[in-house]
Amino acid sequence: MGTLVFDSNDLAAIEVFLNGAYTTMSIGNGGRRDASAHIRRDMLGPVILDQLDLGFDMSYDADRLGKVCLCAVHTGTIEQAYPESGLNVLNAGEIGLLSAPDLPHRGMIRSARYSITMFDSALFARVGAPAEAGLPIQLSGRRPITAGAGHRLARVVEHLQQVAADPAAGDLVAATSADYLVATVLDTMPTTVSIEPTALDRRDAHPDAVRSALAYLESHLRDDLSVADIAAASSVTVRALQLAFRRHLDTTPLAHLRRLRLDAARQQLRAAGPGSSTTVTAVAYDWGFTHPGRFAVAYKRTYGEHPSRTLHS
Template sequence: MRMEFDSGSLAATEEFLNRNYTAMQIGNATKGPIRTHITRDVVGKVSLDRLDLGFDMRYDADPLGKICLCGVETGSIEEDYLDENVTDVFEPGEVGILTPPHLPYSGVIHQARYTITMFEPHELTRVASVENPGTMPVALTGHRPVSVAAGRRLNSAIAHVRQMATEYDDEVPPLVASAATQYLAAVVLGAFPNTADAVSVVADRTDAHPATVRRAVAFMESRIREDIAVADVAAAAYVTVRALQLAFRRHLDTTPMEYLRRMRLCGAHEELLASTADGGATVGSIAAAWGFGHPGRFAAWYRQLYGQAPGTTLAA
């Protein structure tokens, strides 16, 4: 469900920002008229905001506690980075981290239209290849993408998740939202310098044995309709993410997430067989319930596995 705010009052704008972001004080740096328009869409635990400020807003804010991606469309944003002791300016087309989650932040937004995409920092750890998922938090160590190409990929990922928010009349199905969150977190890790570090390759190869696969498959089968990431599967199998991936590649010639996708395709197939269009079932609703947010990709994967379109299975 979309949230929308529109105001010509500085006090009302400050109150809204305090209620929906963090405690902050704002001011009008140009003394001109105030114009604020903000919308928010949500995909699972990812919030997707678009802000349009028709004045120069100076701000001093408490720590946000979230990964905050900022993409500028028009105008510019001047941000002070206390951990780096620098002031940086984001121009149209640029994307970056607005503030580290644990630090206060300040700056000036110069009559800008921009987007803010936020999610919990622990999502980075969930998708990172660390030895003990959940116990070694991954942090970003820079606020700019490592390359122009990385910035483009990040902008595309944000746009894809944002489009997903508009494709559902109601709340995005949990498994679809989870996949979108993991996808976004993975792209963020690839775009920014971070503390994720590879662990011992020798130990990973030693752990890549059939028992690892058996534990992982049992875990996935027991939680097939739940929000699980590759780091969760690795933790359940008592190995690193890299060892898990090596084990699946060595013994099943696939990846853990590809195997999970096949399991969910099987579940969707069984539900399609047991349902009827006359009973109100649709391919889209069944696909979404099993975590497939893109109907076209679901149909392609389904056809590849079962040799026919999912609609044909439902009709039969």
Template sequence: MDTLHFDSSDLEVTEDFLSRNYARMRIGNGTPDAGRARIRRDAMPGVTVDELDLDFDMSYDVTPLQKICLCLVHEGTIRDHGFGDVEDAFGPGDVVSFAPPELPYQGRICAARYNITMLDPELLTRVAAIDPRAEPGPVKLLGHRPTSASAAAYLRRTVNHVRDNVLGDPDMAAEPLVVSTAAQHLAASVLAAFPNTALIDPTGTDRHDAHSATLRRAVAHIDEHAHEALTVAEIAAAAHVTVRALQYAFRRHLDTTPLAHLRRVRLERAHADLRDADPTTGVTVTGIAARWGFYHPGRFATLYRDTYGRPPHHTLTNN
């Protein structure tokens, strides 16, 4: 087991530490001495568990970590936009997954105390392969919030167990079998908590519920609430079915996923706003994109061009 401690009131030193020990970050807060950062990291093969206490506000812009990155908020607020370009705000008690391992993400931390747990995506794939229902191939998470409150609570307990009873106990942390089992337990808890590509095989009830009426209810909810921070679990609840039944309904009838459909609807709304806007009033592509949950200008421009055949600023300036 490896343990790392950091304590500093210098923002530049903090930025350098985070960039070296996480991924390249840009932190903006106005002054170089704006508050204190306390960080403790405990690590075992394939998993790191960090406790961070920042008594100042900071923005971050993170390059892809190539890790599953979980966040448990103890105090304060974290505003992140990285999973499907959708911004969401997390507060005390929330447990979420940040951006997919291969994507960058951005956000802002407001005087927060929180836990960051990172694990190798390959660990999810190995654990999922044990389940006979699992689809073959690498596992990807399909949403950033757990599918239920009970799943979130169990994942929080699992993270705390790994932190306190494995990494926090030198004797246990020195036992390879205990460490390996704890890592697999954590991966299994992540798979149970978040919708993912491995365990989406519907039950008989799910198949029965995945009819066109389910799809209509889900699509109507997405259309009505596309401007809000929607999760797969919320869409499923609005359609009165399980998350798996919802995913199966979209796959069966539209050959897509609920989040992919939500992104398409938001892109259509952004396109309509760009088309109808008056550029002389000061409206911008970035502002319209952000209104519909697209907080990464480069990714929005690429998606827009791939869909509509021209850059978004052409739509705005050629009305």
């Protein structure tokens, strides 16, 4: 989806690059090692996936970033100071929020190899229920809710880095990947999401909403769809739509969308036939499945055979 690589041993050049890539900041060398930086940036739709390797202790004083910024540390340590809450330290093997979107921050990155994953907080509305009192969804803490949740979030980030580096990843893969990441963040980080349906939501969770949603899904299978898009097309709230699908179909809108795309992938595999240059991975990507292995597992669970058997039979 697009890759940028930056290498430099010049502190001034590193500062210029970081200002262009993130936000206004000043940096300094807080150790004895000479400055060195290797940075790789991949884009996956609206998600920015950076991998950074700093060979020196870099102090920084940064302005607000304006995006959700997750940081996973592989080696070294990142110490961050915030005006309202003091020092926060991320050690090797940990993942957390590097900076709140609307707050300045400063700190020290101690010879660290780490990743930064950024996206606009507006993406939360695509996959999550509305926050309390109609306010935008926000992260209410800087660490995952449990150690297991942190490991899961880190695995998702690593997987999306692989997808972003694959030139075969198209627009639908990028869109589903972004939703996958944002949904995982909502599930693993503390947030302001309100999940309880209101009385109006319960009233609107009727079969007509499901029928409208199904018709919309079947006619927009290749589009970049969020649960908010489906709810809007059905003239109900996200929570009403989710409740309606649970009541009447015992599933969720996005799970049903994945099943429809799985059916479409099966049709494409069958149409290819023996001797075709079509591959299972290409078909999976074509329908927004970013992980060929998981696609194969879901396919076999649903149809009783491996997708490669369908392709070659």
